[in-house]
Amino acid sequence: MSFEWPWQYNFPPFFTLQPNADTRQKQLAAWCSLALSYCRHHKLYTLDVMEAQESPVFNNKKIERKLSMEAIQVVFEELRKKGNLEWLDKNKSRCLVMWRRPEEWGKLIYQWVSKNGMVNSVFTLYELANGDDTEGEEFHSLEEWMLLRSLQALQTDGKAEIITMDDGKGVKFF
Amino acid sequence: MDRFSWSNGLLEINETLVIQQRGVRLYDGDDKAKLDVGVALLSTHRLIWRDVKNHECCIAMPLSQIILFEEQAAGIGKSAKIVIHLQETSVNKEPGPYQNSKYSFIKLSFKEHGQIEFHRRLTEEMTQKRWENTPVSQPISAGTSSQAGRTRAVGIVGIERKIEEKRKETDKNICEAFEDLSKLMVKAKEMVELSRSIANKIKDKQGDISEDESYLLSMGIANPVTRETYGTGTHYHMQLAKQLGDMLQAPLEERGGMMALTEVYCLVNRARGMELLSPEDLVNACKMFESLKLPLRLRVFDSGVMVVQLQSHSEEEMIASALDNVTDKGSLTAEEFAKLLGLSVLLSKERLLLAEKVGHLCRDDSVEGLRFYPNLFSTA
Known part of the structure; x- marks a missing residue:
């Protein structure tokens, strides 16, 4: 298009x-x-x-x-x-x-998470942005800094927590 | 002795010195004169005596005063003398050392001789009467005001007199020059009268003359308001404003209700002819339009451009016309707009800027120049 x-x-x-x-x-x-x-x-x-x-x-x-x-x-x-x-x-x-502000991205991600019943699950940041599950979503292939910002916004709202893992960062949604 | 008068000791133009003799004492009749020993000079016109030391002290007497003269031989302890019998004193005699005297004769006493030669020469002169053939123009006198004395003055006094003379000459010339000017002014009045009568005649037979010419003639102001007639300051500017109000009405209407102040200035001064206005007076007069409730206004644009406009010429109309024109053409530059309205580029640009200011137009400033478009940002 x-x-x-x-x-x-x-x-x-x-x-x-x-x-x-x-x-x-x-x-x-x-x-x-x-x-x-x-x-x-x-x-x-x-x-x-x-x-x-x-x-x-x-x-x-x-x-x-x-x-x-x-x-x-x-x-x-x-x-x-x-x-x-x-x-x-x-x-x-x-x-x-940021054609979508971090809060907007966060909202989109959280919508996808709750729609798929994956609240209380843990994801790696790579999974969220590049995983097969998110293919077709708007936040797919979102740059990592942007993704991190979005999740930080969610964390401020108490809807997610960013976890530091061995090979990078992960996130848990509430 | 009362026949003598003070003299500057200088000879007149036609006068020539015949003989001079030192060591001469004057006698008033039989009495010694209250003058020292001096030099006796005989000229073709006068008998002159001058003090030896003080040259300022100098007296003279015209030879025409002499009736007869005789020699008086020297005696023991007495110098040789010449006795000179004189006529009655003339009424308008110049002042001299003696105002009056009881004697009608004088004596020249020759202390250092020379009386024989002096007597001989005096006899010659008295027979020849050369003073009659070549009379000096003015009475021989010591007066400084005498023309002849002045022309021959020497030294500092002479220089001063020359300067004075030059100054007077210059004064006279200046006076004459200005006299010419005042004559010119009188003529100028006549010229104004003439042009007025021509204008009237043309008014009577309108159509015989081209529109341009009649327009030019109509522009003339018959009685321009001047500082002479209305003094200085506010009153003058008020009168001027009133006159401007009258004369600018028609040209303003012709030009769409607005004229740049520079254009007004040219127009007004062309009409006034001789009594030119200063730019300052024009601005001051224009500032009075509002307080005098005249149908004109001085308007200063944001850019500093000053214009005179008709009061009826409202801003809204101006903006609306600018918008209409731009919408009609899609977009316009100031030059195109000026051509369209028959306005000056400066003023048409001011109108466009005004319309932009209120948000009806927007601009496209590119290498091709400044172009105005309808403000689609606002309407969309």
């Missing part, structure tokens, strides 16, 4: 940071949603800002418009504020993109 671009993607003003505060807010919301859905569609978890500028998301070759570096930073900052992005370095050149 190919990625479906929003209408804004072909609207030239979308690629100019709007000076009007209200307009800019709406524009940024559209950008955040586009960036996240694009990453989700392509299962991207980390982004390099320099590469991002050349990626089709921020560079519409058809209408010959691309978002400036400054504007990309603004969009990323907006994502960070919403909790969908984390910088990996001080220079803000690389970032983690």
